[in-house]
Amino acid sequence: MKLITAIIKPHMLDDVRDAVAKSGIQGLTVTEVKGFGRQKGHTEIYRGAEYSVDFVPKIKIDIVADDPQTDSVIDAIMASARTGEIGDGKIFVSDIGQVVRIRTGEAGTAAL
Amino acid sequence: MGKYRSRKVHPTPSPDALKNLLYAARDELTTETRLARAGLDALNRYSDRVDELVRLIFGNARKCTETPLALLALGGYGRKQLCLHSDIDLMVVFDGAIGVAEERSLKSLLHPLWDLHFDVGHQVRVLGDFENVETDNPEYLVALLDARFLDGDQAIFDHFSETCLGENPTWQQPIRSALLDLTEQRHVQYNQTLYQLEPDLKDSPGALRDASAVRLLARLGNGNGTGRRASDTGRLSEAEDFLLRIRSILHLERGRNLNTLSHELQETVADLFGSSDEQPRRQVEALMSTYFHHARIISRSLAASLKSLGTPVTVLSTPINDDLARAWDGIRFTDATRASLRPRTWLRVFEVALDENTNVSEQVLTCIERHGERYAPERFFPSPAERDLFLRILRPRPGLYARLSEMHDSGLLGRMFPEFQKIYCRVIRDFYHKYTVDEHTLLTIRTIERLCAPANPSRERFASLLTELRAPELLVLALLFHDVGKWTNKNHAEESVRMAVGALRRIKLPESAVTTVQFLIRHHLQMSTVAFRRDMEDPEVVNQFARLVGTEQRLKLLCLLTLVDIEAVGPDVMTPWKEEMLWRLYVDTYNRLTLGYGDEVIDTTAAAIAELTTARPDDISEQDMATFLAGLPQRYLRLFEQSRVYEHVRLSRDIKRSEVHCALEEKGSAWELSVVSINQPRLFSNICGVLSYFGMDILRGQAMTNEHGLVLDVVQFADTESFFRLNPSAKPELVDLLQDVVAGRADITQTLRGKERGLAPRGPSRINPIVHFDRQYSDRYTILELIARDAWGLLYRTSRVISQHGFDIELVLITTEGNRAIDVFHITHHGVKLSAASERALATDLDAMLGKQNEDDQGDRSSE
Numbered sequence: 001m002k003l004i005t006a007i008i009k010p011h012m013l014d015d016v017r018d019a020v021a022k023s024g025i026q027g028l029t030v031t032e033v034k035g036f037g038r039q040k041g042h043t044e045i046y047r048g049a050e051y052s053v054d055f056v057p058k059i060k061i062d063i064v065a066d067d068p069q070t071d072s073v074i075d076a077i078m079a080s081a082r083t084g085e086i087g088d089g090k091i092f093v094s095d096i097g098q099v100v101r102i103r104t105g106e107a108g109t110a111a112l
Numbered sequence: 113m114g115k116y117r118s119r120k121v122h123p124t125p126s127p128d129a130l131k132n133l134l135y136a137a138r139d140e141l142t143t144e145t146r147l148a149r150a151g152l153d154a155l156n157r158y159s160d161r162v163d164e165l166v167r168l169i170f171g172n173a174r175k176c177t178e179t180p181l182a183l184l185a186l187g188g189y190g191r192k193q194l195c196l197h198s199d200i201d202l203m204v205v206f207d208g209a210i211g212v213a214e215e216r217s218l219k220s221l222l223h224p225l226w227d228l229h230f231d232v233g234h235q236v237r238v239l240g241d242f243e244n245v246e247t248d249n250p251e252y253l254v255a256l257l258d259a260r261f262l263d264g265d266q267a268i269f270d271h272f273s274e275t276c277l278g279e280n281p282t283w284q285q286p287i288r289s290a291l292l293d294l295t296e297q298r299h300v301q302y303n304q305t306l307y308q309l310e311p312d313l314k315d316s317p318g319a320l321r322d323a324s325a326v327r328l329l330a331r332l333g334n335g336n337g338t339g340r341r342a343s344d345t346g347r348l349s350e351a352e353d354f355l356l357r358i359r360s361i362l363h364l365e366r367g368r369n370l371n372t373l374s375h376e377l378q379e380t381v382a383d384l385f386g387s388s389d390e391q392p393r394r395q396v397e398a399l400m401s402t403y404f405h406h407a408r409i410i411s412r413s414l415a416a417s418l419k420s421l422g423t424p425v426t427v428l429s430t431p432i433n434d435d436l437a438r439a440w441d442g443i444r445f446t447d448a449t450r451a452s453l454r455p456r457t458w459l460r461v462f463e464v465a466l467d468e469n470t471n472v473s474e475q476v477l478t479c480i481e482r483h484g485e486r487y488a489p490e491r492f493f494p495s496p497a498e499r500d501l502f503l504r505i506l507r508p509r510p511g512l513y514a515r516l517s518e519m520h521d522s523g524l525l526g527r528m529f530p531e532f533q534k535i536y537c538r539v540i541r542d543f544y545h546k547y548t549v550d551e552h553t554l555l556t557i558r559t560i561e562r563l564c565a566p567a568n569p570s571r572e573r574f575a576s577l578l579t580e581l582r583a584p585e586l587l588v589l590a591l592l593f594h595d596v597g598k599w600t601n602k603n604h605a606e607e608s609v610r611m612a613v614g615a616l617r618r619i620k621l622p623e624s625a626v627t628t629v630q631f632l633i634r635h636h637l638q639m640s641t642v643a644f645r646r647d648m649e650d651p652e653v654v655n656q657f658a659r660l661v662g663t664e665q666r667l668k669l670l671c672l673l674t675l676v677d678i679e680a681v682g683p684d685v686m687t688p689w690k691e692e693m694l695w696r697l698y699v700d701t702y703n704r705l706t707l708g709y710g711d712e713v714i715d716t717t718a719a720a721i722a723e724l725t726t727a728r729p730d731d732i733s734e735q736d737m738a739t740f741l742a743g744l745p746q747r748y749l750r751l752f753e754q755s756r757v758y759e760h761v762r763l764s765r766d767i768k769r770s771e772v773h774c775a776l777e778e779k780g781s782a783w784e785l786s787v788v789s790i791n792q793p794r795l796f797s798n799i800c801g802v803l804s805y806f807g808m809d810i811l812r813g814q815a816m817t818n819e820h821g822l823v824l825d826v827v828q829f830a831d832t833e834s835f836f837r838l839n840p841s842a843k844p845e846l847v848d849l850l851q852d853v854v855a856g857r858a859d860i861t862q863t864l865r866g867k868e869r870g871l872a873p874r875g876p877s878r879i880n881p882i883v884h885f886d887r888q889y890s891d892r893y894t895i896l897e898l899i900a901r902d903a904w905g906l907l908y909r910t911s912r913v914i915s916q917h918g919f920d921i922e923l924v925l926i927t928t929e930g931n932r933a934i935d936v937f938h939i940t941h942h943g944v945k946l947s948a949a950s951e952r953a954l955a956t957d958l959d960a961m962l963g964k965q966n967e968d969d970q971g972d973r974s975s976e
Contacts, residue, residue: 009647010644010645010693011644011645011646011647011648013645014645032687032689032690033689034689034692044696044699045703045884045886046699046702046703047882047897047899047934048882048883048884048897048898048899049882049899053696057689057692057693083647085649087649
């Protein structure tokens with residue numbers, strides 16, 4: 001099983017959620033985050049006064065998928081989150097040791 | 113050794129016998145629970161059965177020691193309100209040291225109870241321990257108040273009771289403090305509202321712990337009877353009984369000591385309570401409506417008990433006027449009987465309570481509850497005076513939420529506005545909403561109130577927007593109605609608009625205010641949609657949103673409405689992340705509206721201005737309209753209603769070079785001057801100079817130029833020196849001077865020179881002036897944004913400096929916020945944007961002008 005973590009632009013969340021659902025994923029976790037990469041922050045001016053926005057708001061999505069599904073999930077995220085501009089985000093993939101459903105005690109892929 | 117007086121000596125029971133006893137008791141309670149009858153009486157009986165069991169076990173346990181001891185029930189067990197899976201809280205008190213034998217007796221007590229799967233909370237003390245109060249254990253202190261003797265040495269219990277539960281201030285004060293602190297902490301945890309959609313039957317405000325707190329406060333001796341009627345005790349018991357019946361069902365269904373009445377369980381509970389042939393949805397609505405009814409009773413009883421703490425009974429009331437008096441519990445009617453026949457006076461109580469930052473008394477609330485239903489909505493607003501009074505009440509300030517809650521709980525709000533009554537205790541079941549719709553509405557207003565003094569530094573930027581609103585009561589009015597449409601399952605925004613407009617027209621709110629409130633309600637979800645779900649880095653997204661809001665005032669109103677609407681959905685729904693996104697959208701839109709509006713000009717094709725053209729008066733031709741509007745920014749049509757546009761068109765007729773056509777009228781506490789002229793050098797500066805000459809304080813306004821060189825300036829100003837009031841010929845004098853200056857017959861610069869020297873500043877300057885050039889918001893203009901302390905003649909001096917450089921002022925946006933002037937100029941030089949060198953030169957001279965202003969201020973201050 002793999003943990004797929006995607007950092008995306010906030011306004012792409014609805015599209016990514018729909019695309020991921022179509023790829024067969026039934027659950028995901030969403031977190032409001034902020035960060036910087038090559039996009040960097042920028043300076044806002046309000047009534048002549050500058051203030052720096054160093055961190056850019058993003059959305060982090062965490063999905064645990066069975067190994068055979070991983071590529072299709074990544075493709076779905078790529079296709080739906082991409083605008084072609086700097087700041088589209090990144091996807092990280094790591095291994096998951098175990099998954100357990102708290103309510104029933106099911107483990108492994110049955111808990112996905 | 114104390115005198116041992118046990119109730120009975122029991123033979124040692126077998127574990128199976130104990131189990132059978134317990135199961136029999138539980139079966140009986142379960143049967144009652146399934147019939148929704150497991151309230152006070154049933155729990156009392158169950159507690160008696162548990163007592164028997166505990167005594168049997170204790171009887172065996174006490175044989176292990178010679179030391180006298182007593183067994184007490186505490187907390188809920190002490191109150192005999194045990195539900196199926198409640199903890200049992202016990203305290204064992206020894207009259208002597210605790211050694212091996214005593215520990216053995218404790219084990220003999222606890223182990224059988226654990227074997228029976230009781231959750232046992234236990235305290236062990238020796239009598240000497242009660243000489244000191246354990247102030248670091250508030251839950252324990254409060255639990256002691258419900259202590260009940262179960263078995264053992266009665267004398268030990270009597271000694272404990274006399275020491276800790278009597279009128280001994282050493283114990284009474286810390287116990288009272290513990291009770292109050294724990295109550296407050298619980299209330300804060302639940303956002304201080306009883307209108308939880310999934311309430312915790314024990315801990316939520318208005319739930320069982322609050323009911324217990326009412327009794328405990330009375331027992332502590334400060335419940336001196338004031339503020340609580342005899343019937344309250346009966347209503348309180350009824351409320352407790354109802355909540356306990358529900359709690360019993362929760363225990364049965366969950367199989368554990370879990371007390372949250374979740375959406376899922378509401379259906380089960382409602383089914384057990386309700387009639388079998390009713391729809392489940394109606395059963396749940398009836399259940400929750402009844403729950404809130406009882407929770408309110410408990411909440412009001414607790415509020416009355418808290419109010420009466422430390423208040424001497426003999427405080428007399430002080431008259432305020434013929435109708436109202438100030439009493440120990442708030443503002444009351446001097447004659448409730450007379451007041452009951454005069455509903456138009458009821459709102460005044462709330463205004464006085466707000467002004468004095470105190471409560472509305474129980475007497476008033478009871479009077480309104482009893483008599484309100486006799487009166488139709490119109491009876492509360494018989495004249496504009498009552499409408500204006502209501503609007504004054506709605507101005508954000510401390511106490512607003514509490515007063516509106518009182519208005520709502522007493523039924524007054526629903527009587528005045530049946531539209532609001534439609535969402536009374538309305539439940540919307542989804543993942544996000546934590547409160548009933550009416551409480552959510554009031555909580556939005558509470559958040560606005562808190563912005564008056566923000567506790568969190570990140571809220572200060574939003575708080576500053578609140579201070580910049582010209583009519584903040586309209587924001588509160590919009591909040592009051594923004595979700596009334598949720599009484600139905602249709603598109604609630606449009607339904608809310610429909611209902612609100614009806615209500616506002618009924619009280620004859622001015623149409624411009626109705627339009628503003630209508631806009632806010634219709635679009636109250638729009639800003640969050642754009643901020644969180646659209647690409648704000650796309651300029652067109654911000655442009656579209658800017659076109660929707662149209663003006664900075666609407667933007668501020670909508671921004672604040674969005675902030676508080678999200679915050680009031682539930683705890684932690686408005687996160688710092690969302691706040692930042694919302695603020696960014698506000699800034700981008702504000703900049704677009706103030707800096708970037710110049711490039712968007714009115715489309716004068718027939719279709720685009722069809723509405724204006726169709727409704728035009730007979731004396732205005734289509735050509736007149738098109739000629740006047742050509743080249744004006746689109747913003748002009750957002751700022752001015754149709755009737756104003758027609759007035760401006762008339763002013764522009766037959767205007768010649770060096771002529772001025774103007775209209776000057778009083779509008780509330782300010783004046784408005786509309787000037788039409790043909791563009792010429794220093795025109796704007798001259799107009800500002802004339803106003804400054806007469807001592808006028810320019811508050812806000814705009815200056816625009818159309819493509820034919822026609823200039824329209826509309827300026828609002830305050831007559832701070834009362835020039836118009838004191839001089840009957842003042843208005844013609846101002847107009848005449850304006851005409852002379854524009855025609856070149858008078859030189860305002862010379863006229864003002866002398867006056868400039870002798871003027872004092874308007875107030876201390878803590879504002880560092882800012883001169884900022886923007887190059888990105890317009891393709892046509894250089895945009896100059898100037899922020900400085902508002903001072904006499906500032907606009908005149910600024911525009912004079914710009915004119916001296918030979919630059920043309922095409923558009924101006926003038927705003928004053930408190931003592932801060934915020935002016936935006938759209939400038940060209942020979943029809944194009946300024947070069948970088950020109951900007952630098954202009955900035956240098958403006959800085960020098962503003963720097964001199966600051967020096968003058970400091971010089972004047974140092975000479976004071």
